[in-house]
Amino acid sequence: MSELLILSTITPHMRARIDAAFTATMLADVDRASWLAEHGAAVRFILTDGHLGVPADIFAQLPNAEIISSNGVGYDGVDTAAATARGVPVCHTPNVLNQEVATSALLLYLAAMRNFEAEMANARSGRWESAGNLPLARSADKRTIGIVGLGRIGKAIAAKLAPFDPAIVYYGRSRQDVPFAYYDDLVAMARDCEALICVAPGGAATHHLINRAVIDALGPDGVLVNVGRGSVVDEAALIAALQDGRLGAAALDVFEAEPHIPEALRALPNVILTPHIGSATVETRRAMGDLAIDNLIAWKNGEKLITPVPESAGLLSRAAV
Ligand code: 8YV
Structure with a gap:
């Protein structure tokens, strides 16, 4: 019983x-x-x-x-x-979990912008002493950052980004009473952004919302952060864009077929990967x-x-x- x-x-x-x-x-x-x-x-x-x-x-x-x-x-x-x-x-x-997932998004954004995984490896491996510094990273300050899914967690992310003085914009089903610019066209928003932070829920309505057109609009200097659901990003299109240099970098906590992360994604130098730990404290x-x-x-x-x-x-x- x-x-x-x-x-x-x-x-x-x-x-x-x-x-x-x-x-x-x-x-x-x-x-x-x-x-x-x-x-x-x-x-x-x-x-x-x-x-x-x-x-x-x-x-x-x-x-x-x-x-x-x-x-x-x-x-x-x-x-x-x-x-x-x-x-x-x-x-x-x-x-x-709003604050925890927002912290995870912030960590991934900062790590991707400042190339932190490679920088830490450069120090730990001793390569710094033998071969010197890596090329300069990009500043995380004063960027135009698009939030895809400005719900409870998305708003917490915006608040945690505030000290970096960003221009926050957002895409979602409807305009909200927030001090950020709204886009009803995700490709247009991606074109105007230097980073996209995706925290949209999963499910049929958001499946592959971030597709090749969005990724290409974000462009070769753009950074994609995903802490929502892996299904929201077309992973194959993302891998191809990272391989071709059509997207600058990605920082991902969620994947399409967890806990599987495609070998092609793990092999890329311009990605930061964490195993779905957004809320894991x-x-x-x-x-x-x-x-x-x-x-x-x-x-x-x-x-x-x-x-x-x-x-x-x-x-x-x-x-x-
Ligand atoms: C956990 C999450 O993976 O809350 C969510 O939607 O994705 C995570 O916090 C999980 O759901 C905890 O069981």
């Missing part, structure tokens, strides 16, 4: 909180097929993340599931339509895990969900279904 089914990895802190409030099973710890056949009907709550979601074959074997809590702000891996069709709300973990992962669990506890107690996804509006508490 298990009322909570856990599909994602969890920290010891999360495990302790879960054990205090639920009887829970990690799907990775049991024989999936036989466990689901025997216990699937007893599961009321599901904990997952935005990449794993709840695969359709598993969801079908959880006929009494009441809620899906997804640990992460992005939930492109969760089939919200399938959940809504069964009256199952989905919640996620917005806001608590002790403090922020703790806050995210707490919020994911707090949503489950709220639901169990018949209280209003704290952070439901917009698609679940109308399914906000157990009392409402």
Whole structure:
């Protein structure tokens, strides 16, 4: 008997909180097929993340599931339509990771502009002593920087960039009440920018939004930073542009087929690569895990969900279904 089914990895802190409030099973710890056949009907709550979601074959074997809590702000891996069709709300973990992901974006932007990976290697390898300094890097100050997806995290990125005195511009579905210039044409914005920072959510609506035309518009001195979802950038087009010198550099935390990073991308000198660590600090992962669990506890107690996804509006508490 298990009322909570856990599909994602969890920290010891999360495990302790879960054990205090639920009887829970990690799907990775049991024989999936036989466990689901025997216990699937007893599961009321599901904990997952935005990449794993709840695969359709598993969801079908959880006929009494009441809620899906997804640990992460992005939930492109969760089939919200399938959940809504069964009256199952989905919640996620917005806001608590805004500053962390913004810091990651800032680090990647600065590292790419100032060629920091190569500079550190030049010092550590002893090459500086034998062969001298590398060619000069570009300044990170006073650049025109385009933010693709000016949501909660995008605004935090803009704030963290402020000391570098940038001209911030943005592209998104609609104009917002912000002191930055809006573009409804991404190619036109890329043409005017020296760096693009992409923090758009994944999913069909943004798939390959950053395509060859956008990359070419950013140009041979341009820098592309991506901390949103790998699916937003056409990775093959990006690799080709970096190889041909049509794009200056890229700094990427997210990839199309994680955790796979194409060999051709890893071989390029003009890229900075990190393994999807935008939110990965002790403090922020703790806050995210707490919020994911707090949503489950709220639901169990018949209280209003704290952070439901917009698609679940109308399914906000157990009392409402
Ligand atoms: C994590 C993320 O990869 O929140 C997100 O959308 O991409 C990251 O913070 C993940 O979701 C944590 O499980």
